[in-house]
Amino acid sequence: MKFEAPTPIRDAFGKALVELGEKNPKVVALTADLADAIKVQWFAERYPDRFIQMGIAESDMMCVAAGLAMTGWIPFATTFAAFAAGLANMAVKIAVAYNGANVKIATSHGGVCVGADGATHQGIDDIALMRAIPGMTVVVPCDANEAYKATLAVAEHVGPVYLRLGRIATPIVDDKPFRIGKARVVREGGDVAIIACGSMVATALEAAKALEAKNVKATVVNMHTVKPLDVKTLVSVAGKCGAVVVAEEHSIIGGLGSAVSEALAANRPVPMEFVGVRDVFGESGEPAEILKKYGLCASDIQKAALKAIKRK
Amino acid sequence: MGEKEKGAAMATQIRRDVIRMISSAGHGHPGGALGAADILASLYSGGMRVKDEKGKSRDRLVLSNGHICAAWYSALSLAGCIDRKDLNGFRKLGSPLQGHPSRKHLPDWVETSTGPLGQGASVANGIALGLRMSGSDSKVFTLVGDGEMQEGLVWESLMTAPQYKLGNAVVFVLWNGLQIDGTVEKVKNLEPIADRLRAFGWETIEIDGHDIGAIQAVLDRPRKATGKPTAVVARTVMSKGVSFMENDRKWHGSCLSKEQADTALAELGKSASFSDYPAAGGSK
Numbered sequence: 098m099k100f101e102a103p104t105p106i107r108d109a110f111g112k113a114l115v116e117l118g119e120k121n122p123k124v125v126a127l128t129a130d131l132a133d134a135i136k137v138q139w140f141a142e143r144y145p146d147r148f149i150q151m152g153i154a155e156s157d158m159m160c161v162a163a164g165l166a167m168t169g170w171i172p173f174a175t176t177f178a179a180f181a182a183g184l185a186n187m188a189v190k191i192a193v194a195y196n197g198a199n200v201k202i203a204t205s206h207g208g209v210c211v212g213a214d215g216a217t218h219q220g221i222d223d224i225a226l227m228r229a230i231p232g233m234t235v236v237v238p239c240d241a242n243e244a245y246k247a248t249l250a251v252a253e254h255v256g257p258v259y260l261r262l263g264r265i266a267t268p269i270v271d272d273k274p275f276r277i278g279k280a281r282v283v284r285e286g287g288d289v290a291i292i293a294c295g296s297m298v299a300t301a302l303e304a305a306k307a308l309e310a311k312n313v314k315a316t317v318v319n320m321h322t323v324k325p326l327d328v329k330t331l332v333s334v335a336g337k338c339g340a341v342v343v344a345e346e347h348s349i350i351g352g353l354g355s356a357v358s359e360a361l362a363a364n365r366p367v368p369m370e371f372v373g374v375r376d377v378f379g380e381s382g383e384p385a386e387i388l389k390k391y392g393l394c395a396s397d398i399q400k401a402a403l404k405a406i407k408r409k
Numbered sequence: 410m411g412e413k414e415k416g417a418a419m420a421t422q423i424r425r426d427v428i429r430m431i432s433s434a435g436h437g438h439p440g441g442a443l444g445a446a447d448i449l450a451s452l453y454s455g456g457m458r459v460k461d462e463k464g465k466s467r468d469r470l471v472l473s474n475g476h477i478c479a480a481w482y483s484a485l486s487l488a489g490c491i492d493r494k495d496l497n498g499f500r501k502l503g504s505p506l507q508g509h510p511s512r513k514h515l516p517d518w519v520e521t522s523t524g525p526l527g528q529g530a531s532v533a534n535g536i537a538l539g540l541r542m543s544g545s546d547s548k549v550f551t552l553v554g555d556g557e558m559q560e561g562l563v564w565e566s567l568m569t570a571p572q573y574k575l576g577n578a579v580v581f582v583l584w585n586g587l588q589i590d591g592t593v594e595k596v597k598n599l600e601p602i603a604d605r606l607r608a609f610g611w612e613t614i615e616i617d618g619h620d621i622g623a624i625q626a627v628l629d630r631p632r633k634a635t636g637k638p639t640a641v642v643a644r645t646v647m648s649k650g651v652s653f654m655e656n657d658r659k660w661h662g663s664c665l666s667k668e669q670a671d672t673a674l675a676e677l678g679k680s681a682s683f684s685d686y687p688a689a690g691g692s693k
Contacts, residue, residue: 152568164521167539191528
């Protein structure tokens with residue numbers, strides 16, 4: 098399946114899950130009263146015997162998913178990012194990850210663009226929480242095409258996975274092959290490397306185009322897998338450009354920015370700047386307003402890039 | 410030897426093992442472990458399908474109150490699942506017998522890792538559902554502590570099992586009435602527990618958790634999906650079998666001195682059909 102126009106990433110997930118249901122009889126889906134919100138409803142209608150409605154009980158859902166995995170099923174447990182990572186944290190950590198259970202945790206509403214629901218429903222620390230759990234793979238697709246491919250890929254991968262999806266329609270970046278743990282360089286330039294995940298990949302490309310007009314050449318890396326991090330690609334672009342900006346729809350604490358910092362500090366230190374939510378709770382508002390207020394626009398990435406270059 | 414005597418002999422040996430394992434480790438949780446010995450013995454001396462058999466998958470046991478695992482490890486060793494000698498490693502570095510049961514360290518027998526209270530019955534529901542979806546008639550037994558039921562997640566799981574008609578799920582509530590900070594009644598009351606369980610849709614039975622005949626009667630119930638999960642409120646005595654430890658909450662997580670261990674072993678006496686596990690090789 099190929100998406101041309103901007104499409105909500107969760108729609109692509111829902112369609113991929115239906116395809117998985119047909120291809121793999123072991124795939125089952127669970128949700129905590131959010132079947133429509135995360136588009137698992139399509140799977141539920143097609144495969145009612147393999148759909149498990151857990152009610153508003155996220156920890157219970159993660160534990161039941163772990164039990165299903167223990168008996169050979171491949172469960173996709175779905176809810177919002179903030180609830181999976183925060184509310185159900187202990188269940189994810191022990192019942193899923195410590196057990197090494199083959200559970201795929203798929204969430205929508207990762208980031209600040211959740212409609213106008215406000216801070217309680219914005220997932221801005223989920224990558225940090227999931228990344229800190231030993232053995233957890235963390236994947237953040239950038240557009241509908243990647244979300245579709247990533248959903249198929251995580252079902253094949255053996256072990257716990259956190260698949261983080263945004264809510265709004267994200268511009269289509271491209272339609273290239275996807276492999277867990279292999280970053281994709283989507284634009285090349287020698288002055289600065291912008292490392293991004295999720296919706297911020299498209300924003301980073303927009304920033305790179307604007308920078309080009311100022312004769313600044315930027316590399317853009319789609320770091321769709323936050324863990325395990327593609328350190329090889331990271332060290333290579335950091336070495337080539339000598340300055341790095343990390344952009345993510347997440348807190349600057351603990352997410353992709355921290356992961357990139359840890360890798361580069363140990364392997365190839367260069368000046369770095371961070372574009373993300375700056376240690377504050379969000380609020381209600383239209384996505385474009387929120388992105389502007391919290392410094393998550395292409396213009397913010399441009400500023401960060403120029404600052405990083407200056408520090409070379 | 411009848412079924413009841415077989416169970417009693419295993420229960421005595423479990424209690425002896427618990428005393429030796431914890432006193433050798435220098436720490437552990439003897440109170441609940443001694444209190445659960447009769448239930449675990451009933452399960453592992455014939456009450457459950459311990460191992461996979463031809464065409465039949467084993468019954469599963471989930472120890473949600475994972476801290477009492479000394480008794481479980483002993484039962485596993487007496488049923489031939491793990492080596493008796495391995496009990497020497499309990500709670501020690503590099504041992505598969507972790508301080509709380511770990512699937513990572515003992516994958517063949519620990520169906521789900523436990524420790525943080527509240528998760529066991531919930532994972533057990535997933536296992537029960539998964540087994541049923543696979544066409545298996547295996548049962549899933551879960552042991553839950555009384556104080557543990559103060560965790561909200563336990564009640565989420567108590568709603569899930571009746572919703573999905575998990576007739577293959579059996580939960581034993583080990584009710585000794587004590588928890589770390591006091592009596593359950595004082596810390597946060599859970600009575601009338603049987604009424605609460607019934608109201609949640611569970612086939613609920615109350616038994617004396619040390620009456621092996623009564624436990625075996627529960628376990629002998631026919632192996633067919635009744636559509637209703639079973640809850641067994643097992644009234645037990647903390648540290649049952651060792652008089653100076655009984656009903657004293659300090660033994661939830663205290664270790665016995667060598668002298669205390671000897672006194673306890675003398676009171677317990679020898680098992681009618683099992684021997685003590687051999688001490689670690691080359692003991693000085």
